[in-house]
Amino acid sequence: MGNFLAGRVVAVTGAGRGIGLAVARAAAAEGAKVVVNDYGVAADGTAPASEVADAVVKEIEAAGGEAVAVADDISTMAGGQRVVDTALERYGRIDGAVCVAGILRERMLFNMTEEEWDPVIATHLKGTFTVFRAASAVMRRQRSGTLIGFTSGNHQGSVSQANYSAAKGGVISLVRSAALGLNKYGVTANAVAPVARTRMSAGVPMELKEIGEPEDVAALVVYLLSGEAAARGITGQVYTVAGPKIAVWAQPRELRSAHEEGGWTPARVGEVLGGSVGVDPMPMLSQLAAMESAARRSDRPNAQ
Numbered sequence: 001m002g003n004f005l006a007g008r009v010v011a012v013t014g015a016g017r018g019i020g021l022a023v024a025r026a027a028a029a030e031g032a033k034v035v036v037n038d039y040g041v042a043a044d045g046t047a048p049a050s051e052v053a054d055a056v057v058k059e060i061e062a063a064g065g066e067a068v069a070v071a072d073d074i075s076t077m078a079g080g081q082r083v084v085d086t087a088l089e090r091y092g093r094i095d096g097a098v099c100v101a102g103i104l105r106e107r108m109l110f111n112m113t114e115e116e117w118d119p120v121i122a123t124h125l126k127g128t129f130t131v132f133r134a135a136s137a138v139m140r141r142q143r144s145g146t147l148i149g150f151t152s153g154n155h156q157g158s159v160s161q162a163n164y165s166a167a168k169g170g171v172i173s174l175v176r177s178a179a180l181g182l183n184k185y186g187v188t189a190n191a192v193a194p195v196a197r198t199r200m201s202a203g204v205p206m207e208l209k210e211i212g213e214p215e216d217v218a219a220l221v222v223y224l225l226s227g228e229a230a231a232r233g234i235t236g237q238v239y240t241v242a243g244p245k246i247a248v249w250a251q252p253r254e255l256r257s258a259h260e261e262g263g264w265t266p267a268r269v270g271e272v273l274g275g276s277v278g279v280d281p282m283p284m285l286s287q288l289a290a291m292e293s294a295a296r297r298s299d300r301p302n303a304q
Helices: 018-029 051-062 077-091 114-142 162-185 214-225 227-231 266-273 283-299
Strands: 009-013 033-037 066-070 096-099 145-150 187-194 238-242 245-248
Touching: 009 018, 009 077, 009 114, 018 033, 018 051, 018 066, 018 096, 018 214, 033 051, 033 077, 051 066, 066 077, 077 114, 096 114, 096 214, 114 145, 114 162, 114 187, 145 162, 145 214, 162 187, 187 214, 214 227, 214 238
Parallel strands: 009 033, 009 096, 033 066, 096 145, 145 187, 187 238
Antiparallel strands: 238 245
């Protein structure tokens, strides 16, 4: 057992499997008391089971740590509140809230149904909000605490995951808003975009050249939960961790601008967009084009 998080109380959603489980284990191993939240569903959000969270608590306790299970659905306001209330009831405070819980329902945008859109947005984005909302109210009074949301490199866009990408982009904006709104209360907020081998990453339809294990992600999260990270003023950031690599994403900012004092016309807009303002190319669009080109080459019959 370490002491990097000694005396701290940390809630982790989606803590039954994968990255969430690794974070819960690592936090407990570093001395934190852990609220283990997992609705116990399949990757598509179906078939909830409370046994998943209970099993993690037993594992942490067997290793000498302290933990309590909450099997509530954090896509509801009551579920998010219950996670925080459990921390307060059992341990008297909450110092960190890590929102890892997520599901996938993949479909091309033109075929996606409301039933495939709503649960993904609810779990990833609203599920982060419900826990952040409840935790931030307590942290504001404590004048300390850390919120960590989980996003994805796919916030840049995805061919068959418009629901997931939209939710993950929303998590980044939520984290940045929390960082701005809570800074004066001594509360930090950051986002993590992991690349790790999990049941959700197993279905990615492309080779991931940079990928690690859930434990790599957990090490970063534990640091962000620590007093050292707070003392350094680390807030409003988005970090990727992929095995041996850690990277920070740029803050959104304007690249180039132009002004037309006499007012814009469509023709003048065209001139400016084709000239001084231009475009900012989508990296994933070029990657997709390369993949499609490679797929076409592989489909060609061998030359005789």
